[in-house]
Amino acid sequence: MKKVGPMNMMERIAMVALAGLFCVTCAPDSKDAPLVLQELNYTENPIDIPNPDRGAYRGRWQNIAPHSVNETNSPFGITPEVDHRVPVDANSVRYHGRQVPPVEGDDIEATQFYNGDNQNDAPYIGGTGVSALPAISFMCFDLCNFSSNAFLSAKDAFGYKDDGSFVDPVSGAGRTGKTRPLTPFALDYIRGLLQKVRTGDGVAFVKFSYDGNGFNYIESHKYPNLDLTSGLIHGPEPTFVTENNPSAKCTVPGHEDKNWIEYHIWQLKPIFKEFEDIIMCVKTGMLGPWGEQHSSPEAQNVDAYKTLLDAYLDAVPDSRALLTHAGGFLAWYNETYGTTYTFTNIDAMPVPPKDSPEARFGFFNDSYAAGSWGDNGSLSEGNSMIDKRYGGSEYDRYRVITWINKQNQIVQGEGGIGDNVFGNMPGAILEAQQLRTTALNMRHGRYDRWNDFRYNEANVTTPVTFPASGEELREGAFTGETKTTIFDPVYDGRTGLEYFRDRMGYRFVLREANASEFVARNGVLTFEGKIQNVGFGNVVNKKRVSVILKAKEGSDTFTAATNLDARDWHTAEDGNTRADNEAAWRDLNFAIALAEFEEVPSGEYDIYLKINDPKEQSANKRCIRFANKGNCWNADLGANLIGRTKVR
Incomplete structure (x- = not known):
């Protein structure tokens, strides 16, 4: 199915709708109903979406x-x-x-990001004017x-x-x-x-x-x-x-x-x-x-570290991530697999196999973007320990970041955010895309640096040259790689802090939705769509993805599971999360026999997609919400509206 840009979306809706009417007229008893483009808003809403x-x-x-x-x-x-x-x-x-x-x-309470001013014995006020409703306690x-x-x-x-x-x-x-x-x-x-x-x-x-x-x-x-x-x-x-x-x-x-x-x-x-x-x-x-x-x-x-991390691997369910620093991970990995990796070649470590013990390890940075070559030692933590055991370990910031990127895991930070190429925008955006930054402490860090940055095309696309070494960072003359951030017009005119707030971790926007116009009693509900992850990172913890049919008349709902894996909806590796980057749209397709929903009466139904933890005990908490404009989120169901159909 050919992808269509935003400018001709309404024309396509009309064309598909007419084609659907023609098919229904020609084959009213067909079990394979036509797919109809759904009348939904496929654009991103640039607001805080707690997930x-x-x-x-x-x-x-x-x-x-x-x-x-x-x-x-x-x-x-x-x-x-x-x-x-x-x-x-x-x-x-x-x-x-x-x-x-x-x-x-x-600790779920709307809070302003910290601006770096010590309130001493005064109540916490944040000071940036930019708030978020956290979803992490x-x-x-x-x-x-x-x-x-x-x-x-x-x-x-x-x-x-x-x-x-x-x-x-x-x-x-x-x-x-x-x-x-x-x-x-x-x-x-x-x-x-x-x-x-x-x-x-x-x-x-x-x-x-x-x-x-x-x-x-x-x-x-x-x-x-x-x-x-x-x-x-x-x-x-x-x-x-x-x-x-x-x-x-x-x-x-x-x-x-x-x-x-x-x-x-x-x-x-x-x-x-x-x-x-x-x-x-x-x-x-x-x-x-x-x-x-x-x-x-x-x-x-x-x-x-070998003893500690082995104990945690055993005690914590294998569905959950474990955070350590680079030195701790190297110590565990080398002692586990008989290797001799150091900070000198940490970037050469293989991508961890899916569901392997090493794939569970994420990274914590206790001085995130602090600005020194090693973020006050957080990125280089454990280098001397590794050097003593395995020898020849020389820390390089970019090698560590390459390793973190390969891990594709949770990266958590306490805010440092120094006045330098790594802490200031647009360099901070490029760093976050490489790190897959997931979570930051909003009450610790100089977030005014990002809040003072106006997110517009001229500012965002200013080329950034990074230092080639720690010495260069101190001296100020940089000869490292020059990179340019890709501007996303959705956030034009907003602050860099608002952009960063919304891009941490994953963020999903539904870009296309085609659903069966009708489903026969012994038929199959078919859906073909596209979803885009516009965040810095990806979903790490496994999620259950379910489809809910909600009756247009009354409150009856019917649920069936899919085999979709939200961890496959990867963000663009080059950082291009613009809506027109269709190469970054991921397939969102499923076909579910109506019988999987059990006894569904005839009538009109809204189709919802629900994404939550497989072991969630509540009906509607901790569910993933799409960042689309429009009224597609159903808080009672904890699910996103993705279309409509009729059951015959």
């Missing part, structure tokens, strides 16, 4: 001026990250940071109570820094948690917060660590009155052997073959399975401050 597994999320981020620290604002000292502190029992002190406004559980859990190496507050950490004692010399109170199994109370607490996500309308970005609030790391700029050097005070993991934590091995009978991290992950395995339907991905965390897998001895240990 599962992609987009902005409300990071649990706080900013407190040193003079504002008190028992109310921050009872444990200054900490920018505010992971949920997992309690031991009902008497444990709860902590979720100085949230503004306070939120525990489902930031479910990060601090297990500091369950490691004898994890400090319970910034005050405790500084006390240890001063006197080297794990016990306060005045009060006699311990400064750290206690290495032990997660208690039933702790596990129920985790279940309770994840249930809030399920009850809401979001998915969970999950992370566990032993220092979710960064107490084991000094950020000297937060203490201008003290003469401090930034860096690790102490490794927080219960597998780090110290006088306070004399053994890394689990002591629970029957589990002595595990270390304590493996045992804790084993304890969490039933929870991962129980909440598989609402988990977007699991950040493998556990090592280093904030679970960012840097600085601590364990976070720089090849063998620790």
